[in-house]
Amino acid sequence: MKHILVPTDFSDDARNASHYAAHLAEKFKASLTLLHAYMLPTPVSEVPYVMINAEEMQRENEEIARVEAEKLGSAYKMKVNYVVRLGFPSDEIEAVIEDMGADFVIMGMKGKGTLEKIVGSTTTSTLKKIHNPVLIVPEKTAFKESRQVTYATDFSYEVHPAIYQPLIELLKAFNGQLNIVHVKKNAQEEKEAAEKQLGDLFKAVPHQFQIVNDSQVKHGIQAYLDEHPTDLLVMVTREHRFWERIFGKSHTKQMVYNTQIPLLVLKDTK
Numbered sequence: 001m002k003h004i005l006v007p008t009d010f011s012d013d014a015r016n017a018s019h020y021a022a023h024l025a026e027k028f029k030a031s032l033t034l035l036h037a038y039m040l041p042t043p044v045s046e047v048p049y050v051m052i053n054a055e056e057m058q059r060e061n062e063e064i065a066r067v068e069a070e071k072l073g074s075a076y077k078m079k080v081n082y083v084v085r086l087g088f089p090s091d092e093i094e095a096v097i098e099d100m101g102a103d104f105v106i107m108g109m110k111g112k113g114t115l116e117k118i119v120g121s122t123t124t125s126t127l128k129k130i131h132n133p134v135l136i137v138p139e140k141t142a143f144k145e146s147r148q149v150t151y152a153t154d155f156s157y158e159v160h161p162a163i164y165q166p167l168i169e170l171l172k173a174f175n176g177q178l179n180i181v182h183v184k185k186n187a188q189e190e191k192e193a194a195e196k197q198l199g200d201l202f203k204a205v206p207h208q209f210q211i212v213n214d215s216q217v218k219h220g221i222q223a224y225l226d227e228h229p230t231d232l233l234v235m236v237t238r239e240h241r242f243w244e245r246i247f248g249k250s251h252t253k254q255m256v257y258n259t260q261i262p263l264l265v266l267k268d269t270k
Helices: 012-028 054-076 089-100 113-129 161-173 188-198 217-227 242-246 249-258
Strands: 003-007 031-038 080-086 104-108 134-137 148-152 177-183 207-212 232-238 263-268
Touching: 003 012, 003 089, 012 031, 012 054, 012 104, 012 134, 012 161, 031 054, 031 089, 054 080, 080 089, 089 113, 104 113, 113 134, 148 161, 148 217, 161 177, 161 232, 161 263, 177 217, 188 207, 207 217
Parallel strands: 003 031, 003 104, 031 080, 104 134, 148 177, 148 232, 177 207, 232 263
Antiparallel strands: 134 263
């Protein structure tokens, strides 16, 4: 973790995510950049009004971003960079990652007021579009060291060790315990195969396997989290089928919005 990127809409929830990111940047001695992407307003009324031009809007947003970066940098005694771009948020996130070499993205759960649905779709679009790890921080969730980490997996895909490196780094940094949770009806027979598949991968960090018997994956994961205090929930996406395979389309946002646990999404593109 060398360069953390934090997309922001200047809302309280995005600001909370930036503080979470600052704690991690401080721990890993990583650089930190705030990104604000905006769209020009589209007239929806026949009533005449003064249109703000792109140059003026850019200047105004840059000033707000500058103040945000300076306040954050002052609070954590570090340099915080900022970037302001005109464009669709997920597109600009992808572009800034490529331009600046950011290797880790941290996003707040919700936006400000009526922007909630837009930011929700931005998070979903970002997860589908970029290949970098994305840490989603729920609203009002303060930073906490990741001592107890739950990795929820269905064991349905080939393991590629490189994608787990950010998780291993976090576990080592905070002396964390990894709990590898698999939910399936009558799943005890799969425990031996799971230990063989992932045991060597996580041999450098404390870990254990938990098999949860439940006919519904989402319910089983939530039940486990309710019974076992967790600082960080980890999941792996594989192309675009992950969310539908694990939760079904109707449960995706519900899971993300309802949990008060930061969610780290690792992307397997191989």
